[in-house]
Amino acid sequence: MTRVLHVLDHSLPMHSGYTFRTRAILKAQQAMGFEVRSITGIRHKAEGPDVEEADGLLFHRTEGTAAGPAGLREMREIGLFADSIDRLVRDWRPDVLHAHSPSLCGAAAGRVARRHGIPLVYEIRAFWEDAAVGNGTGSEGSLKYRLTRALENRVVGRADAVVTICDGLRIDLIARGVPAEKISKMPNGVDLDLFGTPPARDAALARELGLEAQGKPCPVIGFIGSFYDYEGLDDLIAAMPLLLARQPEARLLLVGGGPREEALRAQAAASPAAEAIRFIGRVPHHEVERYYALADVMAYPRKKSRLTDLVTPLKPLEAMAQGKLVAASDVGGHRELMTHGVNGTLFAPDDPAACAAALGDLLAARESWDALRSAGRRHVRDRHDWAVNARHYRDVYQMVAPLHLQKRLETTA
Incomplete structure (x- = not known):
């Protein structure tokens, strides 16, 4: 039985898009017959034991803190993480190290892989320098941005195989000089066993939230996720007065939280459409x-940026699996997931009027809803079902074993 040690930034029981993708990968690999464990770095902040079981999966933790000026602090963090990985490798003897971005994980795993002669697979879910720009904690072209990018390039160069979640990231890596044959794509997916059977509409909850008018359900636009600037929720709120001019009973339901929550609540309160906007907060x-x-x-009105053009989000796929209509800004990450008029609706990014027009047209065209919903669910089932897609990891692992052996022979020749 092949043993795979996954090297992670953070994991369950923390909840994030990162941890949900990880869970899906690990569960699918278990079902395929792999023996899997995971280890997290010091950025996993949830309290818990050194070895923790969550949802039937085993996670090892790294203890300690890293201090010092930027750059030195990250090198110390990599050292702590590598030492922790090394101890687990000596005890458990995995066949493959599978590190997931950010590059700190890949750098730490790379040290151990070279020390023990174990193949290293490095999986990139986003370029974290671009993610920092998107969430407001970094700026493009800064020293931190350039150092993060340089470390990523170094990890990619030393890995035996690289996995990306989408074509946008893959094409960017090839433009940097990474051989195309070294890169595999493992798209975001949905665990249809968990998320493929939509529940019935809760009429009592709808009434409690004011989503009915004159005893009938209102047309509801929803967003469920994190409130980062790049998500474009300010444009969605700005679109609501224009939408109400066409659909007076429409409501906007915002579920989640994040850095932009306070500003978005203030914007909504000052809007002429304030009474039509509902903030729910985070939910279990x-x-x-x-x-x-x-x-x-x-609705997914992401702003246009390197991050949103290169990276495909998970949430639209979840929405399709739930049988929902999907309206999204016309950025690269969304175009990779949907075709306008077939399984979704695309509108110009950074444009509240375009967002309102697309939503209004969609709400007015009820005769098209069944076909759009069916196409969305079929798209997820055929191209984004984890139970199917995760089988490609077997091909990646089988590829790196002989490649890694060849590299070792060349080194010692």
């Missing part, structure tokens, strides 16, 4: 489907 993951069931259309 097991209750998310209740809120999906209230929405007719899930």
Whole structure:
């Protein structure tokens, strides 16, 4: 039985898009017959034991803190993480190290892989220098941005195989000089066993939230996720007065939280559409489907940037799996997931009027809803079902074993 040690930034029981993708990968690999464990770095902040079981998966933790000026602090962090990985490798003897971005994980895993002669697979979910720009903690072209990018390039160069979640990231890596044959794509997916059977609409919850008018359900636009600037929720709120001019009973349901929450609440309170906007806050993951069931259309108005052009999000796929209509800004990451008029609706990014027009047209065209919903669910089932897609990891692992042996022979020749 092949043993795979996954090297992670953070994991369950923390909840994030990162941890949910990780869970799906690990569960799918277990079902395929792999023996899997994971280890997290010092950025996993949830309290818990040194070895923790969550949802039937085993996670080892790294203890300690790293201090010092930027750059030196990260090198110390990599050292702590590598030492922790090394101890686990000596004890458990995995066949493959599978590190997931950010590059700190890949750098730490790379040290151990070279020390023990173990193949290293490095999986990139986003370029974290671009993610920092998108969430407001970094700026493009800064020293930190350039150092993060340089470390990423170094990790990619030393890995035996690289996995990306989408074509945008893959094409960018090839432009940097990474051989195309070294890169595999493992797209975001949905665990249809968990997320493929939408619950019935909770009429009592809808009434409680004011999503009915004159005893009838209102048209509901929904967003469920993190409130980062790049998500474009300010444009969605700005679109609401224009949408109400066409659809007076429409409502906007915002579920989640994040750095932009306070500013978005203030914007909504000052809007002429204030009475039509509902902030729910964060909800437990097991209750998310209740809120999906209230929405007719899930909206994803991401702003145009390197991050949103290169990276495909998970949420639109979840929405399709739930049988929801999807309206999204016309950025690269969304175009990779949907075709306008077939399984979704695309509109110009950074443009509240375009967003309002697209939503208004969609709400007015009820005769098209069944076909769009069916196409969305079919798209997820055929191209983004984890139970199917995760099988490609077997090909990656089988590829790196002989490649790694060849590299070792060349080194010692």
